[in-house]
Amino acid sequence: MTTRTALITGAGRGIGLATARRFRAEGWRVALLDIDAALLGQAMAALAAPEATLALPCDVADAPAIFAAVRQAAAHFGRLDALVNNAGTAVFKPILETTPEEWARVLAVNLTGPFLATQAAAPLMAEQGGGAVVNVTSISGLRASTLRVAYGTSKAGLAHLTKQQAVELGALGIRVNAVAPGPVDTAMAKAVHTPEIRADYHDHIPLGRYGLEEELAEAIFFLCSDRASYLTGQVIAVDGGFDATGIGLPTLRAQRRNL
Template identity: 75%
Template sequence: MTASNRVAFVTGAARGLGLAAATRFLADGWRVAMLDILGDTLRAAAKALNRPDAILTLEADVSDPAAVQRAVQQAKDHFGRIDALVNNAGIAIFKPILEVTLEDWQRVMAVNLTGPFLMTQAVAPIMRDQGGGAIVNITSISGLRASTLRVAYGTSKAGLAHLTKQQAAELGEYGIRVNAVAPGPVDTAMALAVHTPEIRADYHDHMPLNRYGLESELANAIFFLSSDQASFVTGQVLCVDGGFDSTGIGLPTLRGERKNS
């Protein structure tokens, strides 16, 4: 197939990493279904991309089974196929563990874990019937390394990493590859809102590349896993994190940033 015939379905596409991923697919000639619960923001973002011939906007909550089925059917009816699904929609509630309510927990799990389950259940039969496809789940370094204030968020992302492996194990026979991207510290709107200068300094202390990532760098990894260049890659969680997950303590000392008095 030519790139112009291929279709990507990106959730959480109104801003941030989802918008960056949609933009990356469009840049390579793909058509894109962009879904988000923030309808006005989504439509404004799509308008700014100035590709009405290649974009379908869909307003829906990924934790709502009926809404997911309707949105996926709309994308199938509009484009005729779905070649890549990017399960990016997610939320974070940062609170001390003893302050997290059951409602907090259930909402984070519904969006971050149930959402990708529902989306994949809806899209996979389409991919199966057309001969295959690729699914990329957006997990997080918080699902691999525990930290404070993330009991719901981190647990949801850890579950999504394992869901990725389960989906890969069972969907491979249909030619459907399933992988995950685990972003580390990235300059997204969420990070800018919650990462204080002290938190940013702590991250830099554990990152060999010594900087936050860019949304475009994450989008490149998502595109790679969705493309034929990753045709023999499935069931993997790719950390795109500047080396954060791989590295222990001691980097500031090695860099000479801290001197013994």
């Protein structure tokens, strides 16, 4: 059986690196793409599989660069079976303080990047009969929140882009789905979420905790695998039930505890 190949953007750390580990655990070859060359080098060293991995320093918002990187990955491994559009950036500012430049950069990375990467990868997948794309959107694209005007809007756009891609690429044998992570215990979350913010999230998440990078990686891998062969055009919230909660849930829980 031919060894399959996945390309993962934003693979230098966090969910991207955890996803690379998950693919490698199943014997896939993996091309890791990241804008931060130093982080990429650390990720490659951690995976310790030079014959089965490839480092691609690249900005996903740079159209010529991303097209070249995707072609390089396919040429290096001889095929491309899965694309994970995980690279993202965020600016956490009030709407009236977000600059046009910040707005443009967030949308360029979070929305235009997946558009470009998929546009580059789809013809290569079609040549071998198809493949799978997973876009990593966010719970912030499904429900609005403060300080996320650029980030949330970009991720909402990515959720719709997922459906557009699924509708048009299905005829080429390419499935396109998305995962929408809720709060995840990444390095960034640990750095910016105060104990008070974490407590608020715990109160609103039915499972009462943050997700793990490995749990997101599991969902992403599943969507790329043959086990998801009839799934396309879906946005799956991997969020401990956060998107399902309603107003007043913490109060209702407190009342239940007091009964």
